[in-house]
Amino acid sequence: MDIFSAKYAQEFDERDPLKLYRKKFELNDADLIYLDGNSLGALPKATPDRIKQVIDKEWGYRLIRSWNEGWYDRSQKIGAKIAQLIGAQPDEVIVADSTSVNLFKLAYGALKLQKGRSKIISDQLNFPSDIYLLQGLIDLFGQKHKLELAKSSDGMSISNEEIEALLDDDTALVTLSHVVFKSAYMYDMKTITERVHEHGGLMLWDLSHAVGAVPVNLNACNVDMAIGCTYKYLNGGPGSLAFLYVRKDLQEKLNSPIWGWFGEDNPFEFGLDYRPAQGIRKFLAGTPPVLSLTAIEPAVDMLNEAGMNNIREKSLSLTNYLIALFYEVLQPLGYRLGTPTDPAYRGSHVSIKHQEAYRICKALIDKNVLGKSVIPDFREPDNIRLGITPLYTTFSEIFEATVQLQRIVKEKLYTHFSTARDEVT
Amino acid sequence: MDIFSAKYAQEFDERDPLKLYRKKFELNDADLIYLDGNSLGALPKATPDRIKQVIDKEWGYRLIRSWNEGWYDRSQKIGAKIAQLIGAQPDEVIVADSTSVNLFKLAYGALKLQKGRSKIISDQLNFPSDIYLLQGLIDLFGQKHKLELAKSSDGMSISNEEIEALLDDDTALVTLSHVVFKSAYMYDMKTITERVHEHGGLMLWDLSHAVGAVPVNLNACNVDMAIGCTYKYLNGGPGSLAFLYVRKDLQEKLNSPIWGWFGEDNPFEFGLDYRPAQGIRKFLAGTPPVLSLTAIEPAVDMLNEAGMNNIREKSLSLTNYLIALFYEVLQPLGYRLGTPTDPAYRGSHVSIKHQEAYRICKALIDKNVLGKSVIPDFREPDNIRLGITPLYTTFSEIFEATVQLQRIVKEKLYTHFSTARDEVT
The missing domain is CATH 3.40.640.10 (Type I PLP-dependent aspartate aminotransferase-like (Major domain))
Structure with missing residues (x-):
């Protein structure tokens, strides 16, 4: 099967032994593909209740006694x-x-x-x-x-x-x-x-x-x-x-x-x-x-x-997949790989470089461009940094993000955006 | 009217121009008199919703974008x-x-x-x-x-x-x-x-x-x-x-x-x-x-x-009242005042000293002793530190705390407790 297909990605998602963890995070925005967990991790579903307990019970009710409790x-x-x-x-x-x-x-x-x-x-x-x-x-x-x-x-x-x-x-x-x-x-x-x-x-x-x-x-x-x-x-x-x-x-x-x-x-x-x-x-x-x-x-x-070895295994499957797609459809468009290809020397994010990286990031994030907002990190001067969080990133998301990267350059969709650095982060 | 009476304290509470602020804090435990706001302030009622907004919307939904928002x-x-x-x-x-x-x-x-x-x-x-x-x-x-x-x-x-x-x-x-x-x-x-x-x-x-x-x-x-x-x-x-x-x-x-x-x-x-x-x-x-x-x-x-001048006015009314009660009923029992009497040199808490301060604090805190838990801070070696938070401390609470301080020594109720320092704070 062609690796550059939604079906291929879906099959990988179905076979993923860690797939249940995705549901343990608040990632409910169907229009969002969040590839920035390496900047700010997503919200675990268990966290709001835990913090509510700290605020209402530990602080509000037990007050100073909680230091001993x-x-x-x-x-x-x-x-x-x-x-x-x-x-x-x-x-x-x-x-x-x-x-x-x-x-x-x-x-x-x-x-x-x-x-x-x-x-x-x-x-x-x-x-x-x-x-x-x-x-x-x-x-x-x-x-x-x-x-x-x-x-x-x-x-x-x-x-x-x-x-x-x-x-x-x-x-x-x-x-x-x-x-x-x-x-x-x-x-x-x-x-x-x-x-x-x-x-x-x-x-x-x-x-x-x-x-x-x-x-x-x-x-x-x-x-x-x-x-x-x-x-x-x-x-x-x-x-x-x-x-x-x-x-x-x-x-x-x-x-x-x-x-x-x-x-x-x-x-x-x-x-x-x-x-x-x-x-x-x-x-x-x-x-x-x-x-x-x-x-x-x-x-x-x-x-x-989940276990760090299982997490590593999934992380490498995801980054390997992204890199395979990069060679297949992005490199021909002028994108360059900013991350080691040898898995032994690779963490859990992938940097893809392009001279128009800043405007490409703007186009990825704006959901009016291609229907979904893909959030990477732009890192000066030319890095589109895609964070892969093994507990919640899916193969399908990587596939969809790659499609957007492809179309944004192929159809020059980034040209609608300014190169002015108008945001803080 | 005798200042050492519940009625006197209630009348002061009724005339307090800041009395509405008490209701803006989560202090719902009828068995608790919290005089430790100078260690850990009470929970404002507005805070849980504000934090819920930070967690659910700013973190959970807007994710990394909130740094710019x-x-x-x-x-x-x-x-x-x-x-x-x-x-x-x-x-x-x-x-x-x-x-x-x-x-x-x-x-x-x-x-x-x-x-x-x-x-x-x-x-x-x-x-x-x-x-x-x-x-x-x-x-x-x-x-x-x-x-x-x-x-x-x-x-x-x-x-x-x-x-x-x-x-x-x-x-x-x-x-x-x-x-x-x-x-x-x-x-x-x-x-x-x-x-x-x-x-x-x-x-x-x-x-x-x-x-x-x-x-x-x-x-x-x-x-x-x-x-x-x-x-x-x-x-x-x-x-x-x-x-x-x-x-x-x-x-x-x-x-x-x-x-x-x-x-x-x-x-x-x-x-x-x-x-x-x-x-x-x-x-x-x-x-x-x-x-x-x-x-x-x-x-x-x-x-x-509320305004810091109004807060100061109430703070001094409360600490003056506590000091007046101290002279009336606590000094005769061997308590000593550890706080300046001149209001110009006094903050918003009052230290009352006693050689049995540690055990007296234990008895104040234990609601089985006198029906209500009064929470002060014990500070080595002999300080019972009573925090007065003008936005929520009431005259009635000061009156009730003084009654407990009086009874605990008069009736030697502290003797049921150990002098061992068994807690962290």
Whole structure:
């Protein structure tokens, strides 16, 4: 059967062992194909009731008593569930603050621990704000460090060798995104971490585009530190709290610069001299926003139930399918692939490039153009980023999105739109 | 009429011009007298629907599009509403992170700006984690600063002179709580800020126990920086985001050490070199948790509508009444007053001390003891802290709580409870 057919996609959807999960999300708009779960995950159906319970019962009725009835430990309990998704121990992960603040805390701690070493390594494909944070830390430590960014030779990936070439015994810290935000290039976590350790460096992985999308095994890779957000594949809602991981044996040595209220050993003793809490709690800062914290749990439970290996299998089927369709119908129209073809180095989104990417995205989103709104992410300068969330993205959606990509260029439908960047995100 | 009578209290409640606001909160438990709004404010009735809208419509239905439809500017819009409560300009206040993280960002910026000055001043009555944060910053800056804490001669207040005695031309930063968390002592913000400025110091006020409880006029007092939480008198819900204020002319000079995603000038350009945003946005770090952010708005709107002067008038009527009852029936039983009697130096809570405070609190909370649960805060070592939230606390509740305090000691009802500290908070 022709792979470029609605029927082919439907058959794949019918055979999908995870197909029941789609129904567990609020995706009821028949005119919408949502391929942006890697920016903001969809709403799990279980979440509104859970938040209603937090608001009406825990806050409204039990009031302050709820701190003793579940709130105080919630950052740790949900952290322990995230730990299962990323191959870590329950007491190595905690939910806290934002990804930015967590990167700041851990990278500060790492640089302090690595006193005397002056090199920080990242790459040019990393999420820009991870780089900003490092630039800020260099300023904070008085310009004693230099930041070296590995370059990408193909614009989408960076080989192990390109990282290794930068490593030396002056290397304090290496921080990379496990799955790169534009291209979905996925690093070989185990090898890179090993090489960094051979030079005495500390390794910090940003899992924002990886957690819930690909299997991660921090312990097996002997990773020192990791951070990640929960509003993408963990479906925690807009700006939901981030998480951080510190390997057990490093927790005592590493210190956060933010000696905050919830990171103290016994905050309710109200002593005037700070003593960091034992274990992972020491990396907390202030009181966690409980609504946004609790909203993380429903989808994390679903992901643990579905199993990361099953999720990976479906993710690869979906991205393989999309890439096959790309070669079949999009490449001939001038589209280029911005994502690795080797599945071993691919996360769960696919970037398709086109010089008119911005206007093509506008045409995809506007449902007046082709009857349905397809939501991707536009990423400067020429990326149409299609997020594949294995729990709810269907083969049929990928087929329909490809048809739209095809028609928008073939029929020059993008020309009705302006190139002016008129929106914030 | 005898002030120690239910009828007296009821008459005050009937004449209360703000009495309608009580009905705007979910306080339906007839067996509960909630005097802990200074720890966690009660749930406004408008909030569940507002959050339902964020979840169902903004997140569930509009998905990523909501960033362009209200989320991106929400931190600033709610900040501008909080600005009205604290005498600041709309572009001087923004909602962000936790109080701990905000204190860290601003105090870091201040110490950096005040290079060459080594003294940091606070006081022994300040909230401990404000002190922890300063201790952490001293560590971060390499032990170049010393922290001096003004002592309290009476255990509940600190005179202007006691602060002035510590000021000199080596003073970099003074940070104090406008209303002190245990005693409710309220500083003379204008005079202290002036004195600090005379010595070239920067002044940072923590408004956590002041905002929404007492009128604050940051601009009139020429305050440099302020921070505060929103889960007390702003009723934003458990761990709701904090806010920060930086005086307009200081915004350009002051810099956050956390060069984060949302504090960048144009994060969606994805440039690799950090440029701080213009104005107050530069003090943002990561993506704000939108659920916990939005929950702040309903009560802030109510407070602006009710007017801080009216709120102050009611607050003083309530605390004056409680103090009058204290002298009438509690002092004779061995209770001591832990809050200033002079209304000019009193916030909106009242601390009553007793050597058996911990067990008395247990007896107050247990509704099996006297038929109703009265919820105060116990604060080590001997404080029963009664929070008075002018929008919903009634004179009758204060009367009933006083009757319980009286009976629990008179009839030794606290002796049924253990002194073991068996709860977290």
